[in-house]
Amino acid sequence: MTERLIFHIDVNSAYLSWESVRRVENGESDLRLIPAVIGGDPKKRTGIVLAKSIPAKKYGVKTGEPMAIALRKCPELVSAPADFRLYDKCSKAFKEICRKYAPAMESFSIDEVFLDMTGTSGIYPDPEAVAADIKNEIKDKLGFTVNVGIGRNKLCAKMASDFEKPDKVHTLFPEEIPEKMWPLPVGDLFTVGKASAGKLMRAKIMTIGDLAHTDVKVLQKILGMKQGIHIYRYANGLDDDPVQEVPESAKGYSAETTVEENLEDLESINRMLLAQSDIVAARMRRDGVKCRCVAVSYRTVEFKNKSHQRKLLHATDVTAEIFETARELIRESWKGQPLRLIGLALTDLDDGEYEQLSLFEDRRKEKLRKLDQAMDSIRGKYGNASIQRASTMNTISKVGQKYQAQHENERKSEH
DNA sequence: CTCGGCATCCTAT
DNA sequence: CTAACGATAGGATGCCGAG
Numbered sequence: 001m002t003e004r005l006i007f008h009i010d011v012n013s014a015y016l017s018w019e020s021v022r023r024v025e026n027g028e029s030d031l032r033l034i035p036a037v038i039g040g041d042p043k044k045r046t047g048i049v050l051a052k053s054i055p056a057k058k059y060g061v062k063t064g065e066p067m068a069i070a071l072r073k074c075p076e077l078v079s080a081p082a083d084f085r086l087y088d089k090c091s092k093a094f095k096e097i098c099r100k101y102a103p104a105m106e107s108f109s110i111d112e113v114f115l116d117m118t119g120t121s122g123i124y125p126d127p128e129a130v131a132a133d134i135k136n137e138i139k140d141k142l143g144f145t146v147n148v149g150i151g152r153n154k155l156c157a158k159m160a161s162d163f164e165k166p167d168k169v170h171t172l173f174p175e176e177i178p179e180k181m182w183p184l185p186v187g188d189l190f191t192v193g194k195a196s197a198g199k200l201m202r203a204k205i206m207t208i209g210d211l212a213h214t215d216v217k218v219l220q221k222i223l224g225m226k227q228g229i230h231i232y233r234y235a236n237g238l239d240d241d242p243v244q245e246v247p248e249s250a251k252g253y254s255a256e257t258t259v260e261e262n263l264e265d266l267e268s269i270n271r272m273l274l275a276q277s278d279i280v281a282a283r284m285r286r287d288g289v290k291c292r293c294v295a296v297s298y299r300t301v302e303f304k305n306k307s308h309q310r311k312l313l314h315a316t317d318v319t320a321e322i323f324e325t326a327r328e329l330i331r332e333s334w335k336g337q338p339l340r341l342i343g344l345a346l347t348d349l350d351d352g353e354y355e356q357l358s359l360f361e362d363r364r365k366e367k368l369r370k371l372d373q374a375m376d377s378i379r380g381k382y383g384n385a386s387i388q389r390a391s392t393m394n395t396i397s398k399v400g401q402k403y404q405a406q407h408e409n410e411r412k413s414e415h
Numbered sequence: 416c417t418c419g420g421c422a423t424c425c426t427a428t
Numbered sequence: 429c430t431a432a433c434g435a436t437a438g439g440a441t442g443c444c445g446a447g
Binding site for chain 1: 431432433434435436437438439440441
């Protein structure tokens with residue numbers, strides 16, 4: 001099999017479209033028709049733009065920028081808060097329709113899929129026609145629009161879906177690459193972000209066409225060994241990455257929080273880490289995995305990021321154990337600067353059930369594990385997230401203290 | 416020299 | 429005039445010390 005046929009489908013302004021559909025169903029006005037965004041609380045002047053309407057784009061509002069900037073560009077900007085429950089529902093409905101048409105589908109993000117349409121020419125002789133059918137079925141049944149990109153690989157399909165929006169089908173076949181892709185600025189190429197674009201432009205490499213015609217070795221010198229090759233191949237429309245129906249299992253779990261008021265003392269920081277330990281450890285238990293590495297990360301008010309990590313002697317999914325490690329890590333690393341963000345990441349995952357512990361350790365951990373189980377089941381049975389979190393934090397906090405107290409005793413008895 | 420461990424940087428939605 | 433700013437995840441890279 002040589003020639004593939006790949007579609008990339010992308011929901012136009014996903015969060016904003018989905019919020020708009022809900023409002024229109026409730027007889028409210030359509031945010032897509034006015035300058036509007038999904039984003040943080042504009043009163044607090046915090047948070048960033050997650051999605052924007054096309055009218056908002058005309059004011060220069062950009063995804064990812066702080067709400068304060070967006071509001072300055074467009075004072076009458078309407079904003080709505082994010083609602084991930086709704087997004088999850090819309091995402092599932094969207095993907096269900098896409099799936100019907102394709103032998104294989106890869107769910108790439110909440111609002112994007114790749115379809116491997118290779119070998120469907122019997123049923124669908126015209127790729128652009130079936131793409132239009134998919135797009136229209138989504139619009140008619142669900143009320144929002146998508147872009148469909150068509151190519152011989154994922155990269156070209158993805159680049160094509162990003163061309164003119166909304167509600168469009170575009171192709172990017174090999175013979176169209178010089179005309180449709182090469183004139184674009186380097187930063188438009190998938191995986192060329194701000195930093196790489198800056199380096200390339202300093203080397204007078206301005207367009208994707210320039211990239212395609214630059215010696216790989218030169219690109220490797222500028223961007224590094226891996227990224228150099230990668231970008232060179234992308235710029236020439238080359239990509240072998242298969243459409244993966246089955247997602248790879250997670251490689252890590254993390255939680256991070258930007259706080260309203262700077263964190264200035266260890267107790268407040270530890271309280272955050274405890275809540276985060278609880279959340280990420282519960283997620284690991286739900287998925288039946290354990291971690292061997294714990295990392296804390298933080299951001300100072302000057303936007304300096306730091307992280308500190310440690311391997312564990314054995315894999316764990318026990319909240320109190322993870323929190324204990326996090327507590328040590330932050331104590332070792334934090335020098336007292338005020339923090340605007342604190343985070344916890346668990347990596348080096350392991351789904352094995354085996355664990356060799358001494359009888360002594362085993363007995364100690366058994367209690368902690370039971371507490372985790374009890375709280376997981378409470379979480380499953382009752383209440384919404386905020387209530388859970390408040391009550392869990394209290395309980396866990398006590399567990400953490402007990403755990404610490406036991407450690408104290410062990411250390412003492414060693415001497 | 417190679418490898419694991421670690422900190423940092425980069426990119427995506 | 430400038431800076432202003434999320435959560436989560438995955439990958440690359442450079443450095444260092446051990447074997």
